[in-house]
Amino acid sequence: xxxxxxxxxxxxxxxxxxxxxxxxxxxxxxxxxxxxxxxxxxxxxxxxxxxxxxxxxxxxxxxxxxxxxxxxxxxxxxxxxxxxxxxxxxxxxxxxxxxxxxxxxxxxxxxxxxxxxxxxxxxxxxxxxxxxxxxxxxxxxxxxxxxxxxxxxxxxxxxxxxxxxxxxxxxxxxxxxxxxxxxxxxxxxxxxxxxxxxxxxxxxxxxxxxxxxxxxxxxxxxxxxxxxxxxxxxxxxxxxxxxxxxxxxxxxxxxxxxxxxxxxxxxxxxxxxxxxxxxxxxxxxxxxxxxxxxxxxxxxxxxxxxxxxxxxxxxxxxxxxxxxxxxxxxxxxxx
Numbered sequence: 001x002x003x004x005x006x007x008x009x010x011x012x013x014x015x016x017x018x019x020x021x022x023x024x025x026x027x028x029x030x031x032x033x034x035x036x037x038x039x040x041x042x043x044x045x046x047x048x049x050x051x052x053x054x055x056x057x058x059x060x061x062x063x064x065x066x067x068x069x070x071x072x073x074x075x076x077x078x079x080x081x082x083x084x085x086x087x088x089x090x091x092x093x094x095x096x097x098x099x100x101x102x103x104x105x106x107x108x109x110x111x112x113x114x115x116x117x118x119x120x121x122x123x124x125x126x127x128x129x130x131x132x133x134x135x136x137x138x139x140x141x142x143x144x145x146x147x148x149x150x151x152x153x154x155x156x157x158x159x160x161x162x163x164x165x166x167x168x169x170x171x172x173x174x175x176x177x178x179x180x181x182x183x184x185x186x187x188x189x190x191x192x193x194x195x196x197x198x199x200x201x202x203x204x205x206x207x208x209x210x211x212x213x214x215x216x217x218x219x220x221x222x223x224x225x226x227x228x229x230x231x232x233x234x235x236x237x238x239x240x241x242x243x244x245x246x247x248x249x250x251x252x253x254x255x256x257x258x259x260x261x262x263x264x265x266x267x268x269x270x271x272x273x274x275x276x277x278x279x280x281x282x283x284x285x286x287x288x289x290x291x292x293x294x295x296x297x298x299x300x301x302x303x304x305x306x307x308x309x310x311x312x313x314x315x316x317x318x319x320x321x322x323x324x325x326x327x328x329x330x331x332x333x334x335x
Contacts, residue, residue, distance in 0.1 A: 002043035010039040061091040062304065063117040065107070067098045067124050072250075072278055073293050077123055077145060080297020088305060093117060099129060099189070108134045115140065119304045121297075125149060126192055141307035143300045147192045153313045155300050159193050162289045162321060163200025166273045167245050169287070169323070171208050174331045175243035175271060178205065178213065181229060181255055182247025185218040194221070194247050197275065201245050215241070219251055226254025234262055234270070242332040243271045249278035249288055256284055256328065267330035277324070285327035291319060 008018035013032060021028040021036035028036070040046075064081050066074045078094065085092045095111065097103035108131070112120075119141035125131055127147055135142050136151055144154045170178050180201040184191050198216060205214050219229040226246070234240055234255075246252035252274030259270050266272060274281065277290025296319050303313045 002045045004045070006043055007036060007039045007045050010043065011035040058118050058308075059091075059116055060089060061093055061117045062301070063093050063095060063112065063120045065095045065097070065120065065122040067096070069094075069096050073276065074123060076293035077297040077300075080294035081121055081301050082297075083294075084298045084301035088301075090118075090305075099126070099131065104131070112138055118308050119143070121145065121300050121304055122152075126190070128190075141304055143304040143307070143313075145296055145300050148316050153303055153307070153315055153317070155296055155303065155317045155319055157193070157291060157319055157321060159196035160200040160203065162275055163197040163245060164204045165200075165323060166275065166287075166289055167201045167204035168208075169273060169325070170243040170245065170271055170329065171204065171210070173243075173271065173329060176210055176213060177241045178210070178243040178245060179215045179217055179233070179241040180245050180247070181217040181226060181233075182219050182221060182251040183216040185220065188220065197247050219247075219254075221248050221250055223250045223254040223257070226251040227258045228254075230255040230258035231262065234259060234264060240264075240270070242269070243329075244273070246272060246274040249274035249276040249281050249286060252286055252288070252328070253278070253280055253284050256286070267328050268333050271329040271332070273329055277322075281324075282326075287326045287329040288324055290322045290324050295320065 004015055004018055008015045011018060013036060017028060017032065018036050021033045022040060062085055064078065066078065068074050069078065082092050095107050097107045115138065117140065120135060120138070122135060122142065122144045124146045125144055127149055132149055132152070142152050144152050146154065146156050148154050148156060167178060180198055182194065183198050184194050202214055205211060217229050217233055219226045244252070244255050246255060252272050255272050256266050259266050264270050272286070274286055274288040277288055277292065281288050299317070299319065303317070306313060
């Protein structure tokens with residue numbers, strides 16, 4: 001295997017000059033840098049990350065913190081971040097730890113404390129989370145994806161506006177009895193994005209004179225829990241809503257499955273709308289507001305790399321969304 005001495009010999013320069021040319025650790029003329037990089041390429045030589053770190057003070061590594069990997073949203077973000085970092089010559093170190101878990105505590109007390117990275121991308125932090133202060137104390141460029149956070153540039157959604165839009169979509173179709181499904185169960189920790197989506201639903205109902213019809217059904221944001229919740233509130237035909245605004249697509253899919261198993265036709269007897277653009281949304285013909293988590297991962301990476309280079313991004317950046325109307329919504333059936 002070729003070393004830096006072989007590269008220097010082939011390029012006709014000293015070892016120190018070859019090292020500077022490859023690591024960016026000092027001035028080298030463009031002509032010399034070209035000769036060195038050509039020599040390295042012909043020999044298949046790649047400088048070690050430790051050598052680059054010593055020369056530049058940078059690790060060319062980014063820490064990515066997510067609460068889960070077995071959910072569609074987080075998996076797509078990971079793909080976007082990894083693809084974007086690799087294209088820029090960066091490595092990514094993935095840390096998976098749920099808030100409040102023992103793994104989360106070890107993450108901050110041990111692994112992040114070592115600071116073996118140039119920056120951090122954190123996903124789905126709550127504004128009141130103590131992790132926020134601990135991230136700021138690390139004193140590395142940091143970008144978050146999710147809720148707006150004080151002191152950290154964040155990429156996220158206008159959750160209130162999005163849910164207002166999908167509720168108004170059902171109202172415009174003629175629905176007046178609309179339920180919000182997926183509010184945070186009282187035994188769970190508060191989730192700001194879900195709370196904001198509930199606010200958007202309530203605002204739309206209030207603005208349309210439907211305040212007396214407001215109702216909220218608790219459920220975790222999973223297909224299975226939403227299915228169980230829907231099976232309960234859909235059982236009584238006399239009080240059954242004609243429309244459902246789901247906190248996310250997985251909740252919406254759980255509601256659709258429950259309705260179909262109970263013989264309730266979607267959309268003629270029950271219209272359902274979600275939020276996310278989940279991979280399953282097309283299969284269930286689900287009307288939804290699409291977001292693009294892989295693209296969010298790419299955008300967050302760009303923001304972070306600009307911060308590493310000394311730029312200061314805006315405190316809040318809104319991610320792209322789009323309302324996609326499919327066959328899960330229709331005017332309510334008239335008797």
